[in-house]
Every structure is written in structure tokens, then in C-alpha cells.
Amino acid sequence: MSEILVVGSLAYDSIQTPSGRADRALGGSANYFALAAALFAKVRVVGVVGEDYEQRDYDLLKNRGVDVSGLTKVPGKTFHWEGSYAGDMNEAKTLKTELNVFEHFNPELPENFKNSSFVFLANISPDLQLKVLEQVKSPKFVGLDTMNLWINIKKDDLLKVVSKVNMVLINEGEAKLLTGASNAISAAPLITELGPEVVIIKRGEYGFAMYSKKEGFFILPAMPIPQVVDPTGAGDSFAGGVFGFLASRTGEITISHIKQACLMGTMLASHTIQDFSVKALAQVTLAEVEKRLGEYKKIILH
Amino acid sequence: MSEILVVGSLAYDSIQTPSGRADRALGGSANYFALAAALFAKVRVVGVVGEDYEQRDYDLLKNRGVDVSGLTKVPGKTFHWEGSYAGDMNEAKTLKTELNVFEHFNPELPENFKNSSFVFLANISPDLQLKVLEQVKSPKFVGLDTMNLWINIKKDDLLKVVSKVNMVLINEGEAKLLTGASNAISAAPLITELGPEVVIIKRGEYGFAMYSKKEGFFILPAMPIPQVVDPTGAGDSFAGGVFGFLASRTGEITISHIKQACLMGTMLASHTIQDFSVKALAQVTLAEVEKRLGEYKKIILH
Numbered sequence: 001m002s003e004i005l006v007v008g009s010l011a012y013d014s015i016q017t018p019s020g021r022a023d024r025a026l027g028g029s030a031n032y033f034a035l036a037a038a039l040f041a042k043v044r045v046v047g048v049v050g051e052d053y054e055q056r057d058y059d060l061l062k063n064r065g066v067d068v069s070g071l072t073k074v075p076g077k078t079f080h081w082e083g084s085y086a087g088d089m090n091e092a093k094t095l096k097t098e099l100n101v102f103e104h105f106n107p108e109l110p111e112n113f114k115n116s117s118f119v120f121l122a123n124i125s126p127d128l129q130l131k132v133l134e135q136v137k138s139p140k141f142v143g144l145d146t147m148n149l150w151i152n153i154k155k156d157d158l159l160k161v162v163s164k165v166n167m168v169l170i171n172e173g174e175a176k177l178l179t180g181a182s183n184a185i186s187a188a189p190l191i192t193e194l195g196p197e198v199v200i201i202k203r204g205e206y207g208f209a210m211y212s213k214k215e216g217f218f219i220l221p222a223m224p225i226p227q228v229v230d231p232t233g234a235g236d237s238f239a240g241g242v243f244g245f246l247a248s249r250t251g252e253i254t255i256s257h258i259k260q261a262c263l264m265g266t267m268l269a270s271h272t273i274q275d276f277s278v279k280a281l282a283q284v285t286l287a288e289v290e291k292r293l294g295e296y297k298k299i300i301l302h
Numbered sequence: 303m304s305e306i307l308v309v310g311s312l313a314y315d316s317i318q319t320p321s322g323r324a325d326r327a328l329g330g331s332a333n334y335f336a337l338a339a340a341l342f343a344k345v346r347v348v349g350v351v352g353e354d355y356e357q358r359d360y361d362l363l364k365n366r367g368v369d370v371s372g373l374t375k376v377p378g379k380t381f382h383w384e385g386s387y388a389g390d391m392n393e394a395k396t397l398k399t400e401l402n403v404f405e406h407f408n409p410e411l412p413e414n415f416k417n418s419s420f421v422f423l424a425n426i427s428p429d430l431q432l433k434v435l436e437q438v439k440s441p442k443f444v445g446l447d448t449m450n451l452w453i454n455i456k457k458d459d460l461l462k463v464v465s466k467v468n469m470v471l472i473n474e475g476e477a478k479l480l481t482g483a484s485n486a487i488s489a490a491p492l493i494t495e496l497g498p499e500v501v502i503i504k505r506g507e508y509g510f511a512m513y514s515k516k517e518g519f520f521i522l523p524a525m526p527i528p529q530v531v532d533p534t535g536a537g538d539s540f541a542g543g544v545f546g547f548l549a550s551r552t553g554e555i556t557i558s559h560i561k562q563a564c565l566m567g568t569m570l571a572s573h574t575i576q577d578f579s580v581k582a583l584a585q586v587t588l589a590e591v592e593k594r595l596g597e598y599k600k601i602i603l604h
Contacts, residue, residue: 018484088485182320183390183507185526205485206508207523217601221509221521224487259604299519300602302561 008122016084019229025277029122032233036240036268038064041247046070050078050101076101126157143167163195223270234269241268310424318386321531327579331424334535338542338570340366343549348372352380378403428459445469465497525572536571543570
């Protein structure tokens with residue numbers, strides 16, 4: 001089994017959805033990713049938290065076997081995001097972003113993290129993503145996520161790091177913004193022309209469209225969930241499921257592995273959205289994920 | 303093989319999309335449905351056209367073996383719709399609706415149409431849908447489509463006809479409006495509670511979600527088409543593919559048949575959107591549809 005390094009945010013989120021609200025609940029891309037991936041493989045987290053970051057939130061990761069020795073606690077407060085969802089809940093409305101200690105995040109990998117085989121660069125500034133990547137000795141498989149902000153203000157850095165990764169995970173709106181394409185189907189091949197062999201376009205309640213240079217499209221819907229409580233973290237949980245599954249395989253990574261990994265990502269995302277924050281994700285077991293995968297396969301079986 | 307009766311609009315459409323425009327090009331739900339369904343089964347059309355309706359447009363249907371003896375030509379002009387699509391093209395903006403002869407459409411079935419086994423009530427006023435249904439002696443399988451307008455202004459009539467059909471085909475926004483649900487997944491079971499055994503929620507570029515009382519969900523994405531020229535008629539082509547395939551089977555209609563029918567509907571819709579008006583649909587052959595189905599199955603194969 002290989003180790004996965006994830007670098008991203010650890011946050012407290014205040015979220016309003018039609019189902020209710022959560023105040024200063026645990027969030028951040030690195031938390032969602034690590035909790036999902038750790039069901040399958042060893043995960044190492046690098047990130048920064050403030051003095052208010054609670055012991056129980058370290059313990060949540062530790063209890064799932066995540067190596068948290070790359071988390072740095074510095075003076076100040078933890079990153080805080082406030083957002084709300086309404087209607088179809090496909091997009092969050094950001095009400096407040098308090099970067100706090102995240103503003104001066106400068107990722108330094110612990111020496112023993114530098115041999116990680118799998119690397120996931122969650123949505124942070126592309127120059128920091130590059131800096132992380134330079135510290136990893138010889139990664140086997142690297143993926144990244146990004147957001148509109150970096151496409152708009154740091155596109156050159158972003159294109160540089162995109163050219164160095166194996167897989168881009170990105171949502172539909174970002175894929176269109178990055179490429180100028182009018183839909184996900186025309187955007188996907190353009191993204192692989194930037195370097196990566198594989199792109200996964202995340203489509204929220206509609207699932208995903210994966211495209212590989214080698215074998216073209218693989219497209220499937222989301223798991224049908226009648227009551228979506230809080231969609232925050234669905235994309236990072238998906239990524240965690242993908243990387244966790246890939247890291248649990250041996251030998252070369254094939255498109256067939258990536259397809260199975262996308263199914264796992266779909267399952268993890270479907271658990272995350274059933275409760276606020278990381279609540280559902282932190283409790284789910286691999287057996288429950290596999291049981292749901294069986295149900296999912298019947299739904300898409302033709 | 304069984305006969306399919308379709309009642310709906312025959313129209314001339316003026317359409318603007320990012321790919322260009324078409325002026326007074328052939329359209330209407332009955333035309334799209336009939337051209338698609340006629341690849342698989344005998345189709346009978348009931349509708350009304352104006353004095354401007356061209357002989358070549360009758361011939362288009364006749365050449366595919368469609369029985370057009372239920373089309374009535376009356377004084378006045380054919381229904382004319384003007385619309386435009388922009389951005390992701392998931393929704394048309396209606397610029398003008400000239401009902402013309404369609405305003406006083408009063409569907410009377412020719413005597414020899416009354417024994418039709420399959421009936422598709424395309425999007426017309428629900429009281430007319432009821433009137434059609436009352437004229438069919440003992441249909442084996444009936445489906446309907448509708449639109450926001452009827453949900454808003456003729457909901458009682460609509461619920462009455464919905465309670466009498468086997469299948470509702472409806473788009474996602476309409477499904478939410480009809481049920482008050484916030485997403486397609488919670489809307490679908492509520493629609494079957496109104497009477498039909500099966501509902502198919504059409505999701506445009508994201509495909510469809512079929513739900514049956516018996517077996518729950520069957521959900522798949524659309525065929526990936528990089529350049530969507532004109533999405534008009536995609537939903538009616540989908541319905542035509544579904545009904546055509548079902549009518550080409552013998553014996554009882556099973557959920558397995560309906561699943562295969564949804565795949566055919568997906569293929570027909572994907573051809574329609576590749577050109578303006580009915581151009582691509584009118585030219586496609588069953589062999590081409592089946593070839594594309596083979597490609598599609600690889601895209602969703604896990």
C-alpha cells in the first residue's frame with residue numbers, strides 16, 4: 001500500500017442550508033479528502049491551523065490512521081468560511097472568508113513525507129501547489145484541484161502546475177472558465193492538452209465526467225440522495241475516494257483502476273452530503289461504502 | 303409490432319443558438335417524436351397545420367413510414383415558435399409564440415387510429431390530452447409530457463390525465479414545479495404517487511433519471527456531444543426513441559425493456575442536437591443509432 005500526501009485547508013465552516021445550519025463546524029479540503037482517502041490507504045496531511053483548532057479535530061483524523069505530523073499550529077485563528085446554499089444547492093454562496101492563519105500558509109513537508117507516492121494538491125494557491133510538488137522526491141501519481149479565483153488571478157502559475165500533474169479534478173464551471181469551452185464535454189480534452197493524462201469534471205448532483213487521453217470519456221451520474229443536507233466537501237470527498245482507491249492498488253495505474261476509483265469517489269461524496277460538516281463522512285465505514293456501491297451499480301445497470 | 307399514436311404540435315421554429323440560426327425550420331413535438339419513433343415502429347400522427355405547411359414536410363414523415371392521415375390542414379398559419387439559446391444551452395429563451403391554427407386545435411382521431419396500442423400525449427393542454435385518451439379504445443401503454451404553463455394554469459386537468467397514464471416524461475424544472483420537491487431525486491417518487499408506474503426526468507446535457515415504483519431508480523448521463531448545435535426537440539426525440547423501442551418489443555413491458563428504451567431515447571436525442579431543426583434526426587439510420595449505442599455503452603461501462 002502506498003502513502004498519500006494531501007496539502008490543503010483545515011477550516012471551521014459556518015453553513016446555512018435548507019436543512020438547518022452549522023456554526024464553526026469542522027471543514028476544509030484537507031479534512032474531507034483525508035477522512036475519505038484514509039478508508040483505503042495511509043494519508044499524510046500538511047496544513048496550518050490556528051490556536052483555536054481543537055484537539056478533538058486532530059483526533060478525528062488520527063483515529064482514522066491519518067498522519068497529522070505535518071499540521072502546524074501557529075498564533076492566530078483557523079481559516080473560517082461562511083456560506084449558504086439554497087434551491088438546487090449546486091453552488092454555495094460565500095458570505096464571508098476569513099483566511100486568518102491560512103493567509104501566510106507556507107507548506108514545508110516533514111522529511112519523512114517527501115517519499116509519498118500519491119500527492120493531492122487541494123485547492124490552494126498554485127504557487128504553493130508548485131512549492132509542495134518540488135519537495136516530493138518521485139511521486140507516482142499527482143492530482144490537483146483549483147478554483148475560479150486562481151484561474152482569474154494566477155493563471156500562469158496554475159498552468160505551470162497543471163502541466164506537471166497526472167490528474168486534474170475540477171468542477172464544471174471552473175473547467176469552462178479555464179478553457180473557454182461552453183460545456184464540460186468540449187472542456188475536458190482541452191484540459192488534457194495542458195499536460196495531465198486524466199481530467200475529472202465534477203458535476204455536483206449530476207455526477208462526473210472523466211476523460212483520459214488514452215480511452216476518452218467515462219461518465220456517470222451521482223448516487224441519488226433524496227435529501228441533501230449539506231453539499232460542502234463533496235468534491236474533496238470524491239477526490240479522497242479516488243486517491244484512496246488508487247493508492248490501495250498495486251502495480252501500474254490503469255484507466256480501469258481510475259474508473260473504479262471514480263465510483264468510490266462518487267460513494268464518498270454521497271455520504272458526505274447527508275449530514276453537516278464531516279459528520280457523516282467521519283462515521284462511515286468501508287463496509288457501508290461498499291454496500292452502497294452495490295446499490296449504485298444496480299441504478300446504473302443497463 | 304404495435305402502432306404508436308402521437309398527438310402534439312407541428313410547427314415552424316425560428317431559432318438562434320451560438321452555432322447560428324434557422325428561420326421557420328420544421329419543428330414541433332409531434333414531428334420530433336414521430337421521426338424518432340418511426341425508426342422502430344409504425345407511427346400515427348394527429349395534429350393541425352396551417353395553409354403554409356409544406357408538402358415536403360408531410361413527405362418527410364411519410365418517407366419514414368409515418369401515417370399522416372390524422373393531420374388536418376385548416377385556414378390560417380402553422381404554429382410558429384421563436385427562441386434562442388445561449389451559454390450552456392440547457393434552457394431556451396422564448397422570444398415569440400404564435401399559436402396560429404394551434405390555438406383552436408381540437409384533436410379528433412381517425413377511426414382507424416383508435417385501436418393504437420401505444421399513445422404518446424406530447425406537450426399540449428391537459429384537457430386535450432384527456433380528450434385524446436378518451437378516444438383510444440384500449441391502449442397498452444400511455445405516456446405524456448407537459449410544461450410549466452399547464453402546471454401553473456391547468457393543474458387539476460393535468461393531475462387527472464397524469465393519473466391515467468403509465469409513464470410521465472418531464473424535464474427537471476417541471477418535475478420540481480409539479481411536486482414542490484427541491485431536486486429530481488425527491489420529485490420522481492412523488493410523481494409516481496400521482497398514478498404512473500414510471501417517470502422519466504429529462505436532465506438535458508446531464509441525461510435522465512428514470513424511476514419506477516417496482517424497481518426504483520435508473521440514472522444515466524447523456525451521450526457526450528462536444529458541439530451542441532440546437533437542443534430543440536431533444537426531449538421529444540428522447541420520448542420517440544423510448545416509445546419506438548417499447549412498441550418494437552413483444553409481450554409484456556418490463557422494467558428491463560424500459561431501461562433499454564431509455565438508452566435508445568438517449569441516442570435519438572444526441573443525434574437531434576447535432577444540427578438545427580429535424581435535419582440530423584431525419585437523416586439518421588437505425589444502424590447509425592445502434593453504432594452510437596455501442597460507443598455510449600463503453601462510456602458508461604465500469
